[in-house]
Amino acid sequence: MLHVAVVGSGPSGVYAAQSLVQQDLVPRVRVDVLDRLPCPYGLVRYGVAPDHEKIKSLQNNLRTVLEHERVRFLGSVEIGPGALPPARLLDLYHAVVYCVGAAADRRLGVPGEDLPGSHSATEFVSWYSAHPDVLTDGFEQDGFVRGVESAVVIGVGNVAVDVARILVRGVAELLPTDMPDAALGVLAGSRVREVHMVGRRGPSQARFTTKELRELGALPDTEVVVDPAELALDPAYADPSGLPAASRRNIEVLRGWAERPPRGLPRRIRLRFFLRPVALTAGAAGRVAGARFERTLPDGRGGVSGSGQYEDIPAQLVLRSVGYRGVPLDGLPFDPERGTVPHAAGRVLRDGAPSPGEYVAGWIKRGPTGVIGTNRPCAKETVQSLLDDAPDLVRRGVPEDPLAGLRAAGVRPVEWPGWLAIERAEAELGRSLGRGVVKIPDWAGLRRAAQGQ
Template identity: 75%
Template structure:
């Protein structure tokens, strides 16, 4: 029997586990899917916007994989920490596949980024998605009239949409109650989504973009003269990839109609790059200074020396992600990935048989959820080629016993089901559907474990955002 650990229970990890047990070349494979959190599904649970029910329904597919008798979910285990080092994990399993994603957001690197009111879009998403590591203080939006979102990808579109949505749109979702109350009481009336390049170069998908134009009580505002600075936008016959072409068609339609009257407005801006976040005497953000850019003829942009200030009491940066080094694994800081050869971890120029990577930590933060499937299959193919050599090594016993002996208190599948049940109960007490539990104490109490927590809000008393009930 070949025993494999998969670190990370998001799509890339689950697809890797699925590929391992579905293959027929090596019978008897058993897979443990480990996660630092007591909940599975990774970014499908904690990264997909709560109003995107169709995408979130992918959890049902991932669930079917994790309920396979040959796969065991082991949550609340931090790989790379003192109680479960990568070296120790390698001793407990024939092979380890790391699917740990890209957890750190990129910064703007401009003056004023440290001001109160400036956040990463990642932290905002974590907050409204109930990630237990989210900022404990949350987001107070009552004094925010104007918000700036820097970026032109799907995450930027998501946070823009969430800031513009009303309470009636969000109440049916599984958003934590504190976040729902904060967004319902928001003073936001204008959300500026700003890109440094042109409309034909946006990284968002057309479905996400179109959704901005369907929000009740929200108008989308554009400047036709600004859009026309993009040669590919100005020329309907310009050759563009299919997605970019459809995006341009949507933007042309909105620009031609003009923005109707509405209580809230989404303002899409292009060819502006942030150069400074402006603050007041109290150290809070009051605006962002942008420099007008222009196409450089090589697919990029260059500054023009013309500047514009945009009012903002909240700034969210959404300019990409980076992988984070995992203690015990090699790491390439230039790419933010683990060096690999067809998924095999490369140490000192040589492939390390028994250590593998898949997902964003392998290829960088690119692609959509479905991109993880072929990525995982390539890695599993490399692992299976090494299987005969790997299986020769005798293992010390059930890894779960070793993890518990090290002082960890893992959450297994029944514990996760108990969390699901508690979240359904919480929703009923609040007069809503299922509502996520947003903090470590609440999750671990629901799972029936009193073991050591991970990160802020670890057990030892109720957290500030622990739901009642």
């Protein structure tokens, strides 16, 4: 039996496990999927917006893999400093595939970025998705209910679209979701009436998908406002025929909104382009009061240059959504420029040479690019490298059951029955609140639920 550990239970990790066990091989492969959290599914559970039920249903597909007879889920297993080092993990398994994602947010690097009222979009998403690392009442303490009428979202990708949509959603539309009750209560008291979603380049270079973009135009009591003069700055706007199909569709949607007369609805989402953030400004109370942008212009080479003209947008909340970045995992090599682990077709490289038994897949391998489905071919490439190496890997002696070795190292994993107990507890919590399933938002609650308490 070839014993493989997959570190990370999001899509890339589960797709790697699936590719391993669906092979008709001798020796056969057994996979332990390890995760720092007691809950599986990674960003499908903690990154997909709660009102995107169809995408969240991908959990059912991932679940099928994790219930395979030769796959075992082991939650609450942390790899790294003060926990289980990669070298020790490799003593227990013939191979280890790291699918740890890109956990850090990119920063704007502008004055005022750390003012109260300025957050990363990931913090906001983690809060309304009940990630246990985030305090459930953090945004309420930050004055979200009391003073925010205008918000700025910096970025024009799908995450930016998600947070803009959640900011203007009505409580009746969020009530059927699995959003934690504390976050639902805060958003129910929201006074946000205007959201500015701002990109430094033009509409033809925006990263959102057309389906996500169109959802903004279907929100009740909300109109989308687009300045046709900003769209016209984009050289591809007048003739988008040379663009990829997705970008052409985006421009068609934006053109329709730009041509629509104002409807005077209670809430507005303003899509802005060719504006580069240069500072966040503070009000009298020392909190964010607005964002200053420099007007940019296309430079003819796919980028933009500053024009020397500036615009201030008043806002009491600023959310940056300008990308993610991988973080070093102690014990693994790391490329600080790319924010990834150096690799060749998924094989981890140490000093330029493949490290026997160590592999990567997902964002820590290729960087934070693509959609959920992009992880499948990425994982398959890595698994093929591992299988090519299997005849040599299987010769190395490892414990017959790595779980005993994990426990000997002080690890007390949450196994699949513990996760099912968390699911039951979240269903019961929802029933007690007169809702559907409601996620448990804190570490202590998850641990108690996993133990059936």
